[in-house]
Amino acid sequence: xxxxxxxxAHLSAERLDxxxxxxxxxxxxxxxxxGERDRRYITGVIRLHRQIAVAGRALxxxxxxxxxxxxxxxxxxxxxILENMEIxxxxxxxxxxxxxxxxxxxxxxxxxxxxxxxxxxHSHNFIHHTYTNIRGKDKDLGYEIMRIDPHxxxxxxxxxxxxxxxxxxxxxxxxxxxxxxxxxxxxxxxKPLKDxxxxxxxxxxxARDQILKDYVGWPLVSALAATAAGRLVRPEPRSRARVLADxxxxxxxxxxxxxxxxxxxxxxxxxxxATFWADFTANIIRNLxxxxxIFCGHFPDQTYTFSQEEVRxxxxxxxxxxxLVGAANITGSPLFHLLSGNLGYQVExxxxxxxxxxxxxxxxxxxxxxxxxxxxxxNTGPLSRQLGTVHRTILRLAFPGGKxxxxxxxxxxxxxxxxx
Amino acid sequence: xxxxxxxxxxxxxxxxxxxxxxxxxxxxxxxxxxxxxxxxWSTRELRGLVERVEPERGGAATVLIRPGYDxxxxxxxxxxxxxxxxxxxxxxxxxxxxxxxxxxxxLISITPKKVDGGVVSPYLxxxxxxxxxxxxxxxxxxxxxxxxxxxGLLFVTAGSxxxxxMSMLRHLAPSASLDDVVHVHSAREADGVIFGEELAExxxxxxxxxxxxxxTGRDGRLTPDELDTLCPDWPERETYACGPGELLDALQAHWxxxxxxxxxxHERFQPVVGGEGAEGSGGTVRFAHRNLDADCPPGTPxxxxxxxxxxxxxxxxxxxxxxxCVLPIREGRIRDLRTNxxxxxxxxxxxxxxxxxxxxxxxxx
Ligand code: FES
Numbered sequence: 038x039x040x041x042x043x044x045x046a047h048l049s050a051e052r053l054d055x056x057x058x059x060x061x062x063x064x065x066x067x068x069x070x071x072g073e074r075d076r077r078y079i080t081g082v083i084r085l086h087r088q089i090a091v092a093g094r095a096l097x098x099x100x101x102x103x104x105x106x107x108x109x110x111x112x113x114x115x116x117x118i119l120e121n122m123e124i125x126x127x128x129x130x131x132x133x134x135x136x137x138x139x140x141x142x143x144x145x146x147x148x149x150x151x152x153x154x155x156x157x158x159h160s161h162n163f164i165h166h167t168y169t170n171i172r173g174k175d176k177d178l179g180y181e182i183m184r185i186d187p188h189x190x191x192x193x194x195x196x197x198x199x200x201x202x203x204x205x206x207x208x209x210x211x212x213x214x215x216x217x218x219x220x221x222x223x224x225x226x227x228k229p230l231k232d233x234x235x236x237x238x239x240x241x242x243x244a245r246d247q248i249l250k251d252y253v254g255w256p257l258v259s260a261l262a263a264t265a266a267g268r269l270v271r272p273e274p275r276s277r278a279r280v281l282a283d284x285x286x287x288x289x290x291x292x293x294x295x296x297x298x299x300x301x302x303x304x305x306x307x308x309x310x311a312t313f314w315a316d317f318t319a320n321i322i323r324n325l326x327x328x329x330x331i332f333c334g335h336f337p338d339q340t341y342t343f344s345q346e347e348v349r350x351x352x353x354x355x356x357x358x359x360x361l362v363g364a365a366n367i368t369g370s371p372l373f374h375l376l377s378g379n380l381g382y383q384v385e386x387x388x389x390x391x392x393x394x395x396x397x398x399x400x401x402x403x404x405x406x407x408x409x410x411x412x413x414x415x416n417t418g419p420l421s422r423q424l425g426t427v428h429r430t431i432l433r434l435a436f437p438g439g440k441x442x443x444x445x446x447x448x449x450x451x452x453x454x455x456x457x
Numbered sequence: 458x459x460x461x462x463x464x465x466x467x468x469x470x471x472x473x474x475x476x477x478x479x480x481x482x483x484x485x486x487x488x489x490x491x492x493x494x495x496x497x498w499s500t501r502e503l504r505g506l507v508e509r510v511e512p513e514r515g516g517a518a519t520v521l522i523r524p525g526y527d528x529x530x531x532x533x534x535x536x537x538x539x540x541x542x543x544x545x546x547x548x549x550x551x552x553x554x555x556x557x558x559x560x561x562x563x564l565i566s567i568t569p570k571k572v573d574g575g576v577v578s579p580y581l582x583x584x585x586x587x588x589x590x591x592x593x594x595x596x597x598x599x600x601x602x603x604x605x606x607x608x609g610l611l612f613v614t615a616g617s618x619x620x621x622x623m624s625m626l627r628h629l630a631p632s633a634s635l636d637d638v639v640h641v642h643s644a645r646e647a648d649g650v651i652f653g654e655e656l657a658e659x660x661x662x663x664x665x666x667x668x669x670x671x672x673t674g675r676d677g678r679l680t681p682d683e684l685d686t687l688c689p690d691w692p693e694r695e696t697y698a699c700g701p702g703e704l705l706d707a708l709q710a711h712w713x714x715x716x717x718x719x720x721x722x723h724e725r726f727q728p729v730v731g732g733e734g735a736e737g738s739g740g741t742v743r744f745a746h747r748n749l750d751a752d753c754p755p756g757t758p759x760x761x762x763x764x765x766x767x768x769x770x771x772x773x774x775x776x777x778x779x780x781x782c783v784l785p786i787r788e789g790r791i792r793d794l795r796t797n798x799x800x801x802x803x804x805x806x807x808x809x810x811x812x813x814x815x816x817x818x819x820x821x822x
Contacts, residue, residue, distance in 0.1 A: 149483075
């Protein structure tokens with residue numbers, strides 16, 4: 038590969054050093070400025086998440102009503118999205134470790150998703166954020182199951198990728214959990230069995246927790262609440278004859294319990310199912326949303342990928358540029374950014390993964406200015422467009438062939454340049 | 458991981474109920490939601506509300522705190538770890554409790570003196586406000602009076618060394634145990650004596666309590682020889698001393714030569730951790746997980762050696778109080794930098810902030 042095809046070939050080594058210094062300066066400036074305002078922000082978001090979650094659970098107590106079901110499911114989905122993205126993802130990145138708060142700290146945080154915090158910190162914080170968009174090294178490029186870059190060799194299995202992408206969207210958290218396992222390394226025998234077992238135990242623990250909580254616990258709470266409310270409205274005393282009969286059979290307590298359970302089944306059964314499906318729906322909504330935001334971070338047409346040779350002697354400046362052109366932003370309102378965990382600022386996030394996410398919007402103009410001055414692309418676009426190009430790529434690359442699309446900025450991408 | 462406060466004395470019933478409900482809230486806990494209503498209800502960590510901040514003389518202030526649960530109790534002379542959030546960051550410091558354990562209103566107090574260039578004490582003295590939430594850590598310290606103090610006590614204090622002794626005096630005063638107590642206290646200036654009025658009041662009210670005030674800015678530093686005139690029967694008394702290191706060193710030397718060191722009890726504000734004149738020969742610390750050897754010169758805590766080598770080490774107070782920095786030593790000999798005691802460790806947990814390596818030490822992280 039000739040050096041002129043490199044996306045930042047027009048930058049001399051000195052110029053790259055200058056660029057690194059500029060990015061370092063932004064980082065240090067924000068770091069030095071962190072304080073009470075930032076703490077208020079994250080504790081506020083955490084409080085908001087908990088309040089919405091409580092509201093959702095309360096609404097679902099009446100989940101037999103259609104309106105309460107929809108409102109409760111909505112609250113729950115929003116709570117799960119907040120918890121996953123703006124809180125979980127960013128706390129686990131160590132963005133809030135500087136507060137020294139034992140309860141909002143990357144070493145103690147756990148999140149309501151199928152990946153264990155430890156496995157995810159390895160596969161995401163370390164592997165993905167270090168080897169961003171390096172083909173063969175960054176396992177997030179196609180997540181080992183999809184052909185997302187024309188440089189990846191085609192295989193007939195990829196024909197089904199539009200289909201299993203749909204499944205992945207719906208059950209994204211489970212996809213990520215299995216991805217953390219690193220099936221490729223297991224197959225290659227590079228991962229000790231002990232570690233595999235450890236990871237599997239972790240995932241099944243998380244699965245058990247979610248099933249117990251979302252599919253047994255809260256539906257049961259709703260059912261009990263509905264039964265109790267029903268009793269209040271129309272009390273239904275057990276007949277004297279029935280009590281006597283039970284007692285005669287010597288199973289006064291057992292009989293009473295059985296009667297109670299039957300009542301719950303009769304009166305709360307519908308509510309149980311309604312809450313069950315509400316939880317299921319909320320999980321799916323959260324998964325669809327997370328999948329969309331995350332796929333838009335690296336897979337729109339605008340982003341570059343790198344061969345391992347290209348990054349062999351990478352300098353700090355080179356690292357910054359790779360993060361910069363390997364990621365893509367999504368434009369949107371502040372509310373959109375909150376709900377996407379500020380990953381609409383994927384470019385800023387990749388430059389500074391441990392900077393509090395709430396600061397990305399502030400530094401974005403400065404990053405854009407650097408891009409402008411150094412002749413580098415600043416990848417961004419509205420959600421619909423980013424999402425459109427992502428899914429077009431997934432469809433197109435299911436089939437053999439495919440060429441890298443023209444990239445923004447001074448460097449259009451190697452094959453494209455050659456064809457022109 | 459960052460430091461946490463102590464486990465509050467919540468009722469076992471409450472704890473059991475919360476534990477039973479945990480699975481409905483995982484990965485959070487019921488506490489996370491209870492805290493929304495009132496942060497003092499957390500059963501994970503004892504918290505308190507600042508009720509009043511009263512300025513004291515000499516740039517100090519007494520912070521009166523109402524603990525979220527019944528106060529666990531302390532013995533006069535002990536200190537507590539206090540956690541405050543300043544500019545978004547949690548800080549922990551240990552302060553002597555200045556309140557008597559028998560306070561009727563259930564409040565506890567500390568009396569920090571503003572340290573110029575410090576972070577926490579200027580905050581507590583100047584910025585802390587009633588209604589503010591603080592975290593409370595373990596109560597610790599062996600600088601305490603015996604359960605039944607025999608007759609004849611001597612307190613030797615200087616500057617804010619008065620704070621642990623104040624708790625003792627306040628505890629002793631109502632029980633008429635102040636009938637044979639001499640207190641030699643040094644302060645830089647006459648109008649900068651912390652608790653000056655209260656000490657004078659004690660002297661007025663208790664015939665058996667004699668205060669010898671020494672103004673060092675005028676009269677120079679107190680030397681132990683002067684005790685012969687200030688308190689001639691000092692060798693017969695149980696002596697409690699608290700103040701700067703030089704004073705304590707001088708007293709210790711004096712008691713060793715002329716008295717019975719068993720009757721001298723003292724409290725150092727800051728343990729002496731390594732530094733100049735450190736003993737031992739140092740060594741290397743091996744961080745097994747990173748396959749890395751860190752140099753650990755004499756007097757250097759393992760914590761610092763690790764940090765210098767770029768290892769991310771857990772820490773809190775850095776003076777051996779909070780146990781945040783504990784790590785298992787797989788094997789090797791370590792030196793307690795406060796006492797200079799060397800010991801051999803084998804899979805034992807130690808505080809890396811106050812222990813240095815003695816030869817080759819392997820640490821697990
Ligand atoms: S850091 Fe507090 S005991 Fe070591």
